[in-house]
Amino acid sequence: MSHLVVRLLNYTPKPIETVYTAARTCYSGNAPSDIWSKRTTEFEMIKLLDKTISSSHHSILEHILFTFSVEGLSRSASHQLVRHRLASFSQQSQRYVEMDDAEFIVPQTFQFTPEAMKIFKETTEQAKIAYKRLRELGIPAEDARFIMPNATTTNIVMSMNFRELWYVSGIRLCRRAQWEIRDLFMRIKSELHSVPELTGLAEYLGPRCETLGYCPEFKSCGYYPIKEKAIGD
Amino acid sequence: MSHLVVRLLNYTPKPIETVYTAARTCYSGNAPSDIWSKRTTEFEMIKLLDKTISSSHHSILEHILFTFSVEGLSRSASHQLVRHRLASFSQQSQRYVEMDDAEFIVPQTFQFTPEAMKIFKETTEQAKIAYKRLRELGIPAEDARFIMPNATTTNIVMSMNFRELWYVSGIRLCRRAQWEIRDLFMRIKSELHSVPELTGLAEYLGPRCETLGYCPEFKSCGYYPIKEKAIGD
């Protein structure tokens, strides 16, 4: 069975310098290229970044773009992922790529119920055999894929600017988020964390409750109290 | 087996008057509300609309929104559809809606190959049985759906402004587009066509070749010649 792999393929270099230059441009008579070349210490830049973000001036975070290789995501999760519209996706096409060697994502809940696991394996194995036979019968790939299950994996190149990455992480890192897409964003955060110049940015990524100071859902997972409880009277 | 149904649920009233007012506002010293209330004959308004569109001033078309009920689309096609980012989608969730009564879209290519059709029916029927058993075993709906095939139908409420509807139709009404999504946009055009005050707008919807004057693909379907052949030297 398959496992999700996430790689940070590429990103805007000097990201802190870039958002610092953007932020300073708004409040300065100096030219952006001067601010860029005479930039201050990393400590000062991060201090300004902190202040800018906490005062909701988030648009400056759009100037830095992150590109990820997402490998082995189920089509269930990819259908959900591409609903984020302020991002760019290039996804493996089931119209053009043959599904003969299809792999599948098994949800954890199957792993504790042997009969469920057996059903999962039989159904997905059967789908692969059926797919091959349909192709032999001359059914085009774009139609044969109709019998492939949601568990089938897909690959995606995804780019998001940091404002959107931060916003989406707020939703998808919530403990109540669907487990596979939460896993994806935990790996994304982890990828950023492992690059020294991105560690500071990675720290901003977290569930919305950490930013809001309370849980915005109906029922809290317990990590933060809901709004009504957090804000006394 | 299931069939796609498209209904125009709702739309901005007085659409021609609305885009006329927007277009005139750009080139007039009069207030938009004056232009709106003293608007001219439908003939004159459509003449201006034609002129505005053919000179690429398309942003005026964004002021009118169309909301469709899309019922019985396969998850293959819905995954493709929601990639259009300048639109709003509310889609039936497989995390919350049980798949016990799932229906399936059969591609036409299956219908001429009895063995393929047999495989399709067996595989999809088997998926439904497996889904029910998984639910009985305590697998949550959000995980049991992993074994459901792409052919499974979904419902979507989709809103698009007319600029985007026109742009997307250009791509999706091409004879080389995937058949199910082409069918969807033919039904969308047809829905607009059947409302008297929208017939004029529906006429704008067509494959890109009709607007460009040539086929923008590598190989033409024959309806229009490719660019190199259309534009002589």
Place this chain on the structure above:
Amino acid sequence: MSHLVVRLLNYTPKPIETVYTAARTCYSGNAPSDIWSKRTTEFEMIKLLDKTISSSHHSILEHILFTFSVEGLSRSASHQLVRHRLASFSQQSQRYVEMDDAEFIVPQTFQFTPEAMKIFKETTEQAKIAYKRLRELGIPAEDARFIMPNATTTNIVMSMNFRELWYVSGIRLCRRAQWEIRDLFMRIKSELHSVPELTGLAEYLGPRCETLGYCPEFKSCGYYPIKEKAIGD
């Protein structure tokens, strides 16, 4: 001197029914057109709307579009307004519309300082005279406008869906927002409020502090405490 006028020109009819249908489609096995035609009482629909909004399922609010005529806004404010990117604007062009009869917005702060008011009147009057002379000298309108001041008024047809209208109002209705753009959004809210079927929606429009439960700015205006004070330990 000129005054801002805002008119609700047009909007998606049956807005509550539309967002209700979108919300229910996500969690129901029924077709959207069935939900639409068998919709429940207004009371039940608004209850669902409330629940949906408070659980952050805001995308359903995108299915309803509102079109406003904004008349007599300064070019200072319009430059700021068009920065909202999830909206559609058709603005009076200074390249095509002559500025002979230009009108001007006077900030309130001038009105309590007679010398400032005198300077304002002289400068703007002088600009109009200069503009006319430049046109006589053969300078094209698109270049003559370079000497016109930010105070010059403009007209805009603006369309926003309700999700964006709600988000933007959160920022612009703050007491710390720039006064002219705050005035614009107060008039927008007021326009919605005056239409019986929109009164309920208008109630959602307010500064972000009302939604958050605390002031997200550095310094509060006093209406709500800042986050650190609102959320005890």
Place this chain on the structure above:
Amino acid sequence: MSHLVVRLLNYTPKPIETVYTAARTCYSGNAPSDIWSKRTTEFEMIKLLDKTISSSHHSILEHILFTFSVEGLSRSASHQLVRHRLASFSQQSQRYVEMDDAEFIVPQTFQFTPEAMKIFKETTEQAKIAYKRLRELGIPAEDARFIMPNATTTNIVMSMNFRELWYVSGIRLCRRAQWEIRDLFMRIKSELHSVPELTGLAEYLGPRCETLGYCPEFKSCGYYPIKEKAIGD
């Protein structure tokens, strides 16, 4: 008088490799990170890029972002520029930055008409003096700016992905585009051209007629014939 300066501040490294990886991911069973690390020769990559663009698969171009420092643009042009919504802008604020040392953009048409030039200089000089006096009188900067002319310069940090840069250049590099914004995009193209690894991408930027094969305006500048003339019958 002031002059426009454009600097390419930053961009996604390895841009050709990035879009190549995105394009190949759609049609390959290989993982994006494999495609990325085993990428082929630049010649082969550009060949694929060419093919992908000419078959309208433009979304792959969204994975590379370019950040520019735009210095000394008139507020006339900046108001127009920020209308492009698929871009990120951080602009010098007239609410926070004092206009004491304001500089101005003089359109070329003034330079051949001495009287016009005299009017321009007097009006803009007068505005600066009035601004200073208003500030002394206690008028806040956000209100004093109301008398500043459109010719006043501004600075902007602007980021656009390459798909949007290509689309916007198509409109703004047309000889009929407003001269200042055309100048901006010529400098943008020139900035890209001067970086060896971006020269190939810069070649794609040009007026729409070069892509379409005909002029899409009502009247051609003569560079390309209009559609009716280009496409024979």
